[in-house]
Amino acid sequence: MACDRVIVATMMPLWPLLDVDEKATVLAEVARSVTRAIATAPFHIRLAVESVSIVISLCIALISAGAGGPLGRALRAESFYRLLQRLPGPAGSVIRLYRSMALLAFYEQPPVAAKLLAARPVQNSKA
Amino acid sequence: MKGRFRLNSELQLEADAVIIGSGAGGASVADVLTAAGLYVIMLEEGGPVPSSSASPVASEAFAAAWRGGGLTAAIGRPPIAYAEGRCVGGGTEINSAIAQRADSDLLDQWRKLYKIENFTPDELSQYYHRAETTVNASLTPGPLGRPTDILRLGGEALGWKVSELKRGQRGCKGANRCSFICPNGAKQSMTVTLLPKSMDRGMRLFARTRVDEIRIEKGRATAVVAQSRDAGGQAVHVRVKAGLVFVCAGAIHTPALLRRCGLRKRIGDTLRIHPTIRATALFDEPVDAHQSRLPLTAVTEFMPEQRIGGSVFTPAVFGLSLAEDWTNRGELMQAWRFCSSYYGMIRPRGVGSVRPLPGIDEPLVSFKLAPEDWIALGQVLTRLGRVMFAAGARKVFPSISGHEGWTSPDEVDEFWNKPLPKKATNLMTIHLFSTCPPGEHRNACAVDSYGRVRGVENLFVADGSLIPEAPGVNPQMTIMALAFRVAEAALSHSAQVRARSAARE
Numbered sequence: 001m002a003c004d005r006v007i008v009a010t011m012m013p014l015w016p017l018l019d020v021d022e023k024a025t026v027l028a029e030v031a032r033s034v035t036r037a038i039a040t041a042p043f044h045i046r047l048a049v050e051s052v053s054i055v056i057s058l059c060i061a062l063i064s065a066g067a068g069g070p071l072g073r074a075l076r077a078e079s080f081y082r083l084l085q086r087l088p089g090p091a092g093s094v095i096r097l098y099r100s101m102a103l104l105a106f107y108e109q110p111p112v113a114a115k116l117l118a119a120r121p122v123q124n125s126k127a
Numbered sequence: 128m129k130g131r132f133r134l135n136s137e138l139q140l141e142a143d144a145v146i147i148g149s150g151a152g153g154a155s156v157a158d159v160l161t162a163a164g165l166y167v168i169m170l171e172e173g174g175p176v177p178s179s180s181a182s183p184v185a186s187e188a189f190a191a192a193w194r195g196g197g198l199t200a201a202i203g204r205p206p207i208a209y210a211e212g213r214c215v216g217g218g219t220e221i222n223s224a225i226a227q228r229a230d231s232d233l234l235d236q237w238r239k240l241y242k243i244e245n246f247t248p249d250e251l252s253q254y255y256h257r258a259e260t261t262v263n264a265s266l267t268p269g270p271l272g273r274p275t276d277i278l279r280l281g282g283e284a285l286g287w288k289v290s291e292l293k294r295g296q297r298g299c300k301g302a303n304r305c306s307f308i309c310p311n312g313a314k315q316s317m318t319v320t321l322l323p324k325s326m327d328r329g330m331r332l333f334a335r336t337r338v339d340e341i342r343i344e345k346g347r348a349t350a351v352v353a354q355s356r357d358a359g360g361q362a363v364h365v366r367v368k369a370g371l372v373f374v375c376a377g378a379i380h381t382p383a384l385l386r387r388c389g390l391r392k393r394i395g396d397t398l399r400i401h402p403t404i405r406a407t408a409l410f411d412e413p414v415d416a417h418q419s420r421l422p423l424t425a426v427t428e429f430m431p432e433q434r435i436g437g438s439v440f441t442p443a444v445f446g447l448s449l450a451e452d453w454t455n456r457g458e459l460m461q462a463w464r465f466c467s468s469y470y471g472m473i474r475p476r477g478v479g480s481v482r483p484l485p486g487i488d489e490p491l492v493s494f495k496l497a498p499e500d501w502i503a504l505g506q507v508l509t510r511l512g513r514v515m516f517a518a519g520a521r522k523v524f525p526s527i528s529g530h531e532g533w534t535s536p537d538e539v540d541e542f543w544n545k546p547l548p549k550k551a552t553n554l555m556t557i558h559l560f561s562t563c564p565p566g567e568h569r570n571a572c573a574v575d576s577y578g579r580v581r582g583v584e585n586l587f588v589a590d591g592s593l594i595p596e597a598p599g600v601n602p603q604m605t606i607m608a609l610a611f612r613v614a615e616a617a618l619s620h621s622a623q624v625r626a627r628s629a630a631r632e
Contacts, residue, residue: 011453013446013457013460015460015461033186036186036190036196037186037189037190037196037197037198038198040190040195040196040198041195041196041198041199042194042195042198042199042487042488042489043484043487043488043489044484044487044489044491045195045198045199045200078454082454085528093206096450096451097198099450099453100447100450101186101198103443103446103447103449103450103453104185104186104443104444104446104447105186105443106443106446107442107443107445107446107447107460108184108185108186108443113442113443116442116463117442119461121413121464121465
């Protein structure tokens with residue numbers, strides 16, 4: 001679904017680094033996986049997700065206008081998601097669900113999994 | 128074979144018994160009935176997922192074997208994500224196969240409270256023994272790996288009781304895919320143990336067959352009506368007439384089905400779960416939990432009220448767990464090899480409910496935690512933090528969105544005397560029970576002491592719904608024990624009925 005792709009595109013992790021071709025392939029696969037996962041969800045969850053996701057993806061499209069590159073769009077989207085998660089109602093849960101499914105599918109993609117396993121085991125500074 | 132097709136694509140079948148559901152409960156009932164020579168038909172909503180085709184990719188495995196692809200949650204504050212199997216073999220295909228008996232004191236307490244006949248620990252022992260033998264409940268041989276060592280070292284350093292967990296396994300190779308269907312057939316799930324045995328004795332199993340209705344007339348279940356698919360994907364109506372009907376669809380779908388059939392008294396009103404909270408620990412040395420078996424020890428010092436354990440870890444599943452607070456914890460992914468996730472679960476006092484929704488397959492599930500549950504969750508989270516630091520963790524992140532994590536053992540007492548933040552706390556469960564509690568206490572029990580639905584002579588419940596309250600341990604052994612017991616009682620009852628009717632004639 002187009003809405004899924006719009007939302008998932010803003011949730012793709014920046015690490016591990018992928019080249020442009022890999023990124024495009026991985027995004028397409030992750031979006032497909034998320035759409036498939038939502039299609040198998042129970043009806044009441046599917047109903048909530050599909051109705052809310054239309055509004056969210058429209059908002060993403062609006063706030064992304066003039067944001068520059070993908071990083072700028074992702075940053076604006078992230079601020080928007082943080083706002084939604086503070087509000088009452090189902091939008092926060094829908095964002096969480098998209099994020100869960102997107103992350104699961106992302107780290108399962110063969111190029112990503114290969115990079116994860118090949119990465120030198122070093123702890124990052126924040127952790 | 129007692130079956131025939133009609134022109135309008137309705138398959139009409141007759142059997143001595145029909146079993147709805149092929150998980151721990153249904154397969155155990157089938158074992159007893161087929162051993163007694165009954166002709167049994169089993170109806171399973173999910174499809175078969177053989178070991179040979181089990182996907183190592185979590186999202187594919189969830190779609191194939193988990194109900195709703197794993198996207199199921201009980202409504203409440205907070206919502207509690209839950210998981211159920213939906214495939215041939217049911218939950219036994221996606222659980223960790225941990226084999227534990229319910230605590231004897233608890234069994235006695237339930238026997239008295241619900242007035243359950245012949246329910247002493249001694250009387251149940253033979254059924255537990257049968258369940259344990261069936262799945263070869265045994266300690267896993269060979270090195271268990273660092274995630275297990277972490278829990279053992281931490282618990283022992285604190286002077287707490289730590290137990291190695293027996294599992295239903297035979298030759299476990301440590302694929303670390305228990306939740307995705309064991310690729311080696313080493314997990315002694317129902318598709319490896321009881322289902323083939325019953326099918327060898329003549330049982331007929333219909334997969335991808337969802338039961339719509341149990342017809343009840345004059346106090347007897349007369350037929351089970353279901354929808355199936357033929358080899359070409361065409362919908363086929365299935366109608367099974369049987370002398371005995373067993374509902375073994377799990378603690379959510381058994382009450383939903385019974386309520387859809389007009390059986391509502393105390394059914395689906397008392398859902399119990401094990402609310403579970405996770406914590407992620409960061410260590411100085413690599414844990415490489417993805418290369419190990421899931422943690423096969425548990426801190427059992429506080430059982431049955433609280434237990435600390437672990438579950439399957441892969442990079443993708445770890446990434447999924449970080450979704451609850453990606454903004455603050457996303458960077459942990461770069462240190463995934465140094466991380467390990469553990470959980471604390473409690474025996475709650477709160478209850479939930481299951482209600483079918485007209486025209487919709489999935490029922491509405493809700494669960495309300497009691498105030499004392501929040502205290503218990505705060506305690507088990509504190510203890511979980513203590514174990515992690517005692518095992519050498521550098522930082523521990525409780526599953527609370529927005530929480531910055533603990534950097535020293537002094538900080539973990541934060542929630543010992545203070546309730547967890549309700550909105551930010553993330554809970555889940557894989558254990559669901561008690562929606563049809565058994566016993567002779569008519570104001571509290573949905574079914575009699577032997578699982579028979581009140582007012583319907585030949586309709587029985589035999590799955591997790593029967594466990595009177597949360598047992599504080601993995602429930603598979605208790606489900607199997609109770610299902611063996613229900614099936615034996617049903618056989619004996621049906622023999623008595625036949626003898627009475629023969630005497631009358």
